[in-house]
Amino acid sequence: MNTGFNFDAKINRHAVPALKWHKMVLGTKDSELFPAGVADMDFRVAPQIQSAMQERLDHGVFGYEAVPEGLIPALVAWFETRHRWKIASETILRAPNVLDSLAVAASLFSGPGDGIIVQPPVFFDFFDIISENGRRVIRNPLILKNAQYEMDFDGLETLAADPSTRMLFLCNPHNPVGRVWQRDALERLATICRRHDVLVVADEIHGDITFSGHEYTPFATIDPKNCISCISPAKSFNIASCCSSFTVIADKERRRAFQAENSRLTVNKNNAFASVAMMAAYREGHAWLDAAIDYISGNLELVRARLADLSGVRLIEPEGTFLLWFDFRELGLTPDDLDAFLRNQAKWAATRGLSFGPEGAGFARVNIACTRAALGQALDRLADALARDCGLG
């Protein structure tokens, strides 16, 4: 399909200090590694975003700015059109980034030593935010059943019942396992959390990227009162470095407290480029995002087809996100040996499964938001390495 967008273009990301391709991540000697770690895309942004930013640049004055009038309406229209979530404008707060909102929520709505539930394997920064804010990580691991992950509701009920458990960090869709949580699962989670007065902080940064047949359900459409939603166009539009995010809080008192904390921390400046990039994304980005999801789906097809011919590695079928969860447990390697195999033999810089919790041992997270050519070469290298070093093929 010719969408008019060229996701096959090979863009030199070394021309800027792109973290995914940077020596900090890849090491100094490993320029030939497949950069499959940091969660952004190798694609150029939607032309509408680029021209809006160019126009802003051409204006030439970059003094203090308010939020442009069109931004919040554009965001509201986006979520209503794409996700059937009607967000009341007054419940939306700007935030520097999603992780900042998680940290503010933890420090405001739980006390030192309180427990915050996470469902590993899960995005590693959740653990750090909780610990660095002096809270306890309460682990309710997902259950891997028939090659798919599910929430452990019995475990959740028990852990949520502890009076020192105050909060749950929900990852919806779930990084790294790619689940797009269905309404019934979210309803069960909502019921348990509400019963035990556990506040749900929903990180929904990956919500826009779902594969055919799977639909993202914003948690706030289930329990708006008992939730703080953290949303952002950073992943969907590949604008993580020039973007800010939004926190949606329906509960008035909680929202006021959040706003007061933002004032206390003086996180109330607006970046001109973030504003125009986000507004262009939400106003004019539909066709680009649809095309990007198509392209990523094509990459997923390629991975499926290649892995079908290989032993020693299996794919946990994703429902959304551009992050794949590869299961290498059949190889029987220790986590360190698996890392060494991927890095030194397959020449992959994937993210170590253990970073997402002990449940990630034997797994690796692989970012497929790259050109199909790069992915194809990486898969060839993996096949060769499995045949050469593990006697598999």
Ligand SMILES: Cc1ncc(COP(=O)(O)O)c(C=O)c1O
């Ligand atoms: C689940 C999840 N939340 C948050 C982030 C980071 O968001 P931000 O850059 O807005 O803090 C990431 C980035 O990989 C992510 O995967």
